[in-house]
Amino acid sequence: MAKLTINDVNLHGKRVFVRVDYNVPMEEKDGRMVINDATRIKETLPTLNELIRQGARLVLAAHLGRPKGKREASMSLAPVATKLTEMLGKPVAFVDDCIGIKVEAATSALKDGELLLLENVRYYNEEEANDPAFAAKLAQVAEAYVNDAFGAAHRAHASTEGVARVVAKRGGICAAGLLMEKELKFLGEELDNPARPFVVILGGAKVSDKISVIDRLLEKADTILIGGAMAYTFRLAEGHQTGKSLVEADKTDIARAALAKAAAKKVQFLLPVDDVVATPIKTDKLDKKGKPVIEWQNPAPNASLDCPATAAGLDIGPATVKAYADVIAGARTILWNGPMGLFENKLFAAGTNAVAQAVAQATQCGAKSIIGGGDSVKALNKAGLGSKVTFMSTGGGASLEFLEGKVLPGVAALADK
Numbered sequence: 001m002a003k004l005t006i007n008d009v010n011l012h013g014k015r016v017f018v019r020v021d022y023n024v025p026m027e028e029k030d031g032r033m034v035i036n037d038a039t040r041i042k043e044t045l046p047t048l049n050e051l052i053r054q055g056a057r058l059v060l061a062a063h064l065g066r067p068k069g070k071r072e073a074s075m076s077l078a079p080v081a082t083k084l085t086e087m088l089g090k091p092v093a094f095v096d097d098c099i100g101i102k103v104e105a106a107t108s109a110l111k112d113g114e115l116l117l118l119e120n121v122r123y124y125n126e127e128e129a130n131d132p133a134f135a136a137k138l139a140q141v142a143e144a145y146v147n148d149a150f151g152a153a154h155r156a157h158a159s160t161e162g163v164a165r166v167v168a169k170r171g172g173i174c175a176a177g178l179l180m181e182k183e184l185k186f187l188g189e190e191l192d193n194p195a196r197p198f199v200v201i202l203g204g205a206k207v208s209d210k211i212s213v214i215d216r217l218l219e220k221a222d223t224i225l226i227g228g229a230m231a232y233t234f235r236l237a238e239g240h241q242t243g244k245s246l247v248e249a250d251k252t253d254i255a256r257a258a259l260a261k262a263a264a265k266k267v268q269f270l271l272p273v274d275d276v277v278a279t280p281i282k283t284d285k286l287d288k289k290g291k292p293v294i295e296w297q298n299p300a301p302n303a304s305l306d307c308p309a310t311a312a313g314l315d316i317g318p319a320t321v322k323a324y325a326d327v328i329a330g331a332r333t334i335l336w337n338g339p340m341g342l343f344e345n346k347l348f349a350a351g352t353n354a355v356a357q358a359v360a361q362a363t364q365c366g367a368k369s370i371i372g373g374g375d376s377v378k379a380l381n382k383a384g385l386g387s388k389v390t391f392m393s394t395g396g397g398a399s400l401e402f403l404e405g406k407v408l409p410g411v412a413a414l415a416d417k
Contacts, residue, residue, distance in 0.1 A: 003184065004175045004415040006047065006146055011056040011173065015107055017142035018051070018177070019159050019410075020044045021149035021394060022062035022080045033079050039381075040151070041084055043394055047148045047177035048088065048115070055112035059141055061098060061121055061159045063152070069125035081117045092117055098124070099137040107141040121159045128157050135162025142167050148177025150184075151373070151395035153410030154402070164413035174415050179394065184411065186370050186391040187402050194333035195368060196222055201324070201355060203228030203338030204375070207251050207258075210338070212404040214258050217335070223268040225324050227316050227340035227351065231272050234259070235305065238271075243307035244280055270324070274317030276341070276348055277302045279310055299347045315341030316351035325358040334359055337372030337399065343379050352379045360388035373399035 021044075025036040035041075051058055065075040081094035091114075095106045098118040106116050121127045126134030135158040139145075145167040147153065152160050164174045176184070200221045202210055207230045217224065226234060229246035236242050237255035262269035278296035285293040301317050302308070316324070328334060336359055340351035356379055363369040369389040371377055374396035380386045393399045402408055 002417045003181070003411065004173070004417050005181045006050055006054075006175050006177060008417065009144075009173050009175055011051060011054050011144050013112055014056055014143040015110065015141055016051060016056045016058055016144045016146055017139065017163055017167070018047070018058055018060050018146045019149045019152070019163070020060055020062050020177075021151040022060075022077060023064050023151070024080065026064075026074070026079065028074070033074055033076070035079055035083050038083055038087065040394060041080065041087060043179050044148050044177070045087060047146070047179055050178060051146070052090070052113045052115070056144075057107070057110040057112060058115040059107050059110070060092075060115060060117045061138065062117075062149070063122040063127070063159070064120050065122070067120060067122050069123065071123050075120055075122075077117055077120050084115075084117065088115075090115070095119065099134070099140070104141060121157075127159060128155070130156050130158050130162045132162060134158045136166055139163045139166035142172065144173040144175070146175050146177050147410050147414060148179045149410065150180050150393070151398050153180070153395070153408040154398040154406070156409035160410040161413045164410075168413070168415070174413060176411075176414050180411070180414075182391070183393055183395065183399075183402075187372070187393060187399060190368065190370065191220065191333070191335065191403075194220065196333070197331050198333045199223045199225065199327055199331035199335075201225045201227070201328070201334065201336040201338075201359075203230070203340050203352075205229045205246060207233045207248055207255055209400070211251075211254050211258065213337070213400060215261070216403065216405050218258070218261050218265050218267055221267055223270065223327055223331075224262065225270050225327060227272060227320075227324075227355070228338050229313075230338075231316075232307070232313055234271050235307075241306040241309070242313070243277070243309050244312040245307050246312070268327075270327070272316045272320040273305070273323065274301065274303045274319045275307070275313040276300070276315040276317055276351070277307055277311040277313050278347070280312055296345065296347065314345075315343075315348040321351055321354040324355060328355070328358040328362050329365075331362055331367050334362060334367055334369040335372060335403075336369070336376050337374070337403070339375045339379050343375070343382075353383050356380050356383045356385050360385045363389050372403060
């Protein structure tokens with residue numbers, strides 16, 4: 001069922017609680033937090049500009065990071081207000097809370113077409129708990145509700161679901177923003193009846209993370225191409241040696257079931273025929289998350305389906321690249337979710353980059369390409385090919401759950417057309 005959008009309503013003069021996804025990457029420079037990538041802010045501009053055009057009074061709410069109910073200065077949305085002012089070319093006020101007297105005063109002062117950004121809703125634990133009392137406090141200032149945060153729509157939190165329920169109960173409008181509408185169109189409607197051949201490219205670390213997506217897409221796809229570490233669980237299931245590659249040894253039955261279903265459905269299910277391997281060496285260094293840093297030595301192409309005992313597979317090899325590129329070139333609809341290897345390391349980025357090039361090229365030749373968020377989007381942007389595909393989703397986990405066919409709470413809470 002299609003959702004009501006801001007194009008279907010007139011919100012002139014109304015205070016509109018707009019849930020946006022401003023969970024942007026930041027780093028500290030010269031004693032202040034600086035935004036590294038403003039893509040998520042940029043993607044909300046069409047919605048904000050339309051609401052400004054309508055003369056709505058915008059109250060923007062978002063989360064940033066995982067402050068776990070505490071006021072963490074490094075996770076304040078204040079820098080986002082500054083960046084948004086610059087990108088909109090229009091002042092965006094900021095208030096250092098998301099509920100209470102200060103917020104009520106700031107929202108009461110809004111005039112038609114003006115914007116106010118609230119502080120990080122996750123400064124309160126009640127946000128992620130979807131606490132009804134907290135949702136009611138957030139909704140205190142709202143006469144209407146708009147959700148444009150697809151990336152957070154798979155979470156039933158106060159600002160993504162609870163506020164919408166409160167507003168709807170008192171007769172207010174609950175609509176999708178233009179980004180939300182676009183996400184639902186491309187990940188839903190466009191894939192319900194895709195132009196064929198329909199080629200799905202799936203990568204990433206774990207079969208267990210993607211098995212529900214694989215199972216659902218086996219009902220629709222003509223070909224599925226597998227890459228990333230998850231390929232080694234399939235290799236193990238077929239009796240091959242995987243060396244020190246990342247595998248889920250307890251998920252081989254799931255992998256075999258997927259291969260059997262593909263055969264029964266006559267879906268071409270391609271696994272890598274070669275790879276790039278390297279020897280892992282533990283170091284005393286720790287990464288930003290406190291985990292040991294692994295150094296990779298002696299990277300080399302491996303034409304065997306068996307991985308050397310002392311090495312791990314970290315990228316698809318040249319023969320696989322050629323085979324996958326040939327399939328992609330003939331596609332009319334492409335869905336890509338997940339890199340082909342450890343693309344963050346340039347030694348193992350060739351496979352992911354080649355797939356990105358193939359997807360971009362097929363798009364230029366008339367195919368419709370839909371990128372399912374997360375690392376695939378990062379890879380495309382890193383390769384400078386983000387503008388060469390049809391659509392890039394802003395939601396990682398939300399995209400996966402939607403593709404699995406799950407109901408997203410943030411979407412379900414919006415009014416149907």
